[in-house]
Amino acid sequence: MPRPAYRGRMSTTDARKLTAGSLADVVETLSGHHLAVLTGAGVSTDSGIPDYRGPNSPQRTPMTFQQFTGDEAFRRHYWARNHVGWRHVHRTLPNAGHRALAQMEHRGVVHGVITQNVDLLHEAAGSRHVIDLHGRYDRVVCLSCGTVVERSELAARLDQLNPHFVDDVVADIEIAPDADAVIEQTSHFKVADCAKCGGMLKPDIVYFGETVPRERVERAYALVDEGDALLVAGSSLTVQSGLRFVRHAAQTGKPVVVVNRGATRGDRYATVTLDAGTSETLTDLAESLPTPR
Structure with a gap:
């Protein structure tokens, strides 16, 4: 324009x-x-949401779009962290x-x-x-069919697939600024696919490299x-x-x-x-x- x-x-x-x-x-x-x-x-x-590059911020290596879409282990790790971290952002106030x-x-x-x-x-x-x-952290998009769903709807599905996961890792959390959390043990986490077409779900957030x-x-x-x-x-x-x-x-x-x-x-x-x-x-x-x- x-x-x-x-x-x-x-x-x-x-x-x-x-x-x-x-x-x-x-x-x-x-x-x-x-x-x-x-x-x-x-x-x-x-x-209460830390920044990436402030004077006192720890060094971070954000996940890239290529890592998320190209590596199942990276994707599982991301969703495990996000499943914890988004709840913190959801509770924050202006x-x-x-x-x-x-x-x-x-x-x-x-x-x-x-x-x-x-x-x-x-x-x-x-x-x-x-x-x-x-x-926005509160929405999820399917990379195959474009369907957009609320993050809270996906949270319910992830809770069913991973009962007690959030409670088990609560002591091992560091919140990150993109509705993420840094946790150690994620290898057993189960990821949910698009309920409509079975495609790959991604937070409706622009990743590094995107x-x-x-x-x-x-x-x-x-x-x-x-x-x-x-x-x-x-x-x-x-x-x-x-x-x-x-x-x-x-x-x-x-x-x-x-x-x-x-x-x-x-x-x-x-x-x-x-x-x-x-x-x-x-x-x-x-x-x-x-x-x-």
């Missing part, structure tokens, strides 16, 4: 004139603008950062959120215009184009999936603000970067930013 030209006040050069700044710099840069927001795992850490973004959307400061998270906490907080870039659906990417670009500025919250922007929107906003002359603990791959495109937590910063922004005219 064609992307409308930016009609804001800053040129590309002006939009990059600041680097590391303060909360006051962030407020000054974003005031009066309708904001597109891009969020990452750092937004959900205060809800934090102050999620609520602040929803509040700003209701006031017209934020016009939409692109999230790299799969936890649905933005929706739970009350955000209405959310693009779940990498999918591409985001084109239609979803285009909607995200459109959301960035419709805003006057882009606010990035809680993302290291390590992967191209999110970085492309930051690059696009900067190339079209829009102010870009990055709020994250630690440096990000997108800092060179930013008008202002703020090394800070997202919950407190977004709360401050909700209190400080006026409703645009």
Whole structure:
């Protein structure tokens, strides 16, 4: 789809004139603008979901799409972990950062959120215009027939196939940010196939090595184009999936603000970067930013 030209006040050069700044710099840069927001795992850490690449995060090697589809042992291991981990995500609640973004959307400061998270906490907080870039943890899709089922429906089938599994491994769990859990003993776990066609089931989540659906990417670009500025919250922007929107906003002359603990791959495109937590910063922004005219 064609992307409308930016009609804001800053040129590309002006939009990059600041680097590391303060909360006051962030407020000054974003005031009066309708904001597109891009969020990452750092937004959900205060809800008890750990991130992948934060300063204190352990080293992780996420399963790739190729491993999941090409190796039965990898697939069994993944579903065993997910069968435990999704329950933790299902119980988590939005934090102050999620609520602040929803509040700003209701006031017209934020016009939409692109999230790299799969936890649905933005929706739970009350955000209405959310693009779940990498999918949702609460759905499962058949790779053969395309049938989509609720994760809770699959959980009931997996409980029948693996009675007492969750109780047996509860002491050996580390929750991961993609509705997964890291557990040791999974060789005896039984995997469920599609109840409709017998095909391979996969969480409705974009894996490493898999591409985001084109239609979803285009909607995200459109959301960035419709805003006057882009606010990035809680993302290291390590992967191209999110970085492309930051690059696009900067190339079209829009102010870009990055709020994250630690440096990000997108800092060179930013008008202002703020090394800070997202919950407190977004709360401050909700209190400080006026409703645009």
